[in-house]
Amino acid sequence: MLHVKNYRKAYHSRTILEVPELQLQPGIHWIRGVNGAGKSTFFRSVAGMLPFEGEIWLDDTWEVKRDPVAFRLRVNYAEAEPLYPEYLSAFDLISFVAKAKKAPAGQVNELVETLEITSFWKQPVGTYSSGMLKKTSLILGFLGNPTLIMLDEPLITIDDRAVANVCQLIDQYHQNGVQFLLSSHQDFRLTDLKMDSSYIIRNQTLEEIHLG
């Protein structure tokens, strides 16, 4: 599903993460690592938001640099700590992303209702709590018809009911053929989600670890 070749990301010439070879099979994958290990950097690279050395292929067909539009149409990403201009509303952001990601009719309303943002989504972001912001970011991550969705710390700052709804959404989308990369310091084994594999970022690289 996802094939990473000779990946290297450096900031100010200092290597942050190096992944010589990685093949991710379809499924739900859990990426772990201490703060600053490079989880978000890896996710952002896969999402095409950061430049890097190497290649990232989706389904051995689309490469992030060679097929920028086709790749981004199929790979979604929700930020861990989203930051949006305070005068925009979730409605502005969601409408824009939904159009760009070619979201099917009705998907926006469905997500807005599932994550319960109907009451505030037309209000400016400047009035939101961190949980409301997080829900907005999660909705952006689910829009369109993606092959892969990456959710960075999807369970933080949201209430218990929203956690259950997000897990349900992940499960529902996965049953429809969407693959997931999730990062979290929380233990997914405590939720109803079934992880297919787990990886850890340490020593500036990504290693598979056994799910205990």
Added chain:
Amino acid sequence: MKTVLYRTLVTEFYRQNTGFFLVILMISFAIIRPDDHVALFQYAMSSPPFLLYYFAIWTLYVFKTIAFVRHQFRHPAYRFLYHFRLIPPGTRLFYWLSISISLLLPILAYALWMSFHGVRNQQWTAIGSIALFALGMVATALIIFERVIRQSNTEVKVRTFARNWPLPYPLFFIQFLLRRNAILVLITKLFSGAILIGVCLLYPTDDYDERLIAIGLLIGSLIHLGLTTEHYTFEHEYLLFVRNLPLSFLKRFTAHTLQMLLIFLPEVLLLFRYLPDPISFLFVVKAFVFISGIQMAALHRVYQHDKSLEKLSLYGLWGFIIGLVFIMFRLDLTIIGGLLWIYAAWINAYKYYKSEFQFD
């Protein structure tokens, strides 16, 4: 605490405004000679009402520094600055005084220069007025900074009504400019508009040709480099998610073109209003291609090489020199502007996703 405050308020102010200062310096000292400054302010000092023009410009600058400090305090990344409130009042006021003076240094230095010449000419009333105004500026800045920190619980003013239509993407940045950088926009437009009106009014007074207007356009556009810095940082700070969207070159470039149209709309309207009679209105189209071409090229240069953000002011200086040479050699504005647009299009098509804002 002092180091943190200086880094986030003073150093960051000058870093973010290097383009603004260089363009101001370029206009103030490369185009207007130091002797002209002396002649102008000596006249102002002998005729106090004229001094009010200086005070008006300085007030705009004070507003600019105040807007920056408020902006920094309200930025989510800098909320920790409110801890400054815990420092004893005496020490805090001393820090504020030092920060105010550091931020107002360019105009305080200019005021000192004026006063130095005033002493020679024994213009005591004018010196007194300048000294009082300078003190007033420092005191105003200090008081407002203290108010900012005392109002840590004040909510950011956002509209309270629900808009039922989504804001189009090209307007995201325009809204950001108007809501978060209104003073920068105002100062930029005041300078740029004054220069354009000035060259248009000067044109019929002698045997000038279109090159005079073109020079005005060049300066007017280079003044906008401060907005280019804002454009780039806004995209990378608040709209990073856009880089995950499947937007084709055409969509990205169209959005940028619309933004340029909106940014330069005041200049286009001014040209329509003040364009001297012998010049065809077709010139306005050429002018738009030229001024927006400079902006597009500057923005895309930063996309191509992100470290160029620090050098934008230097590009402004070189841009002025090279642009002046082209204009003097009568190179058509459409050709210059067109080449700059082609450069921007090439970067947007092939290098856009390589852009990365690396904080120092």
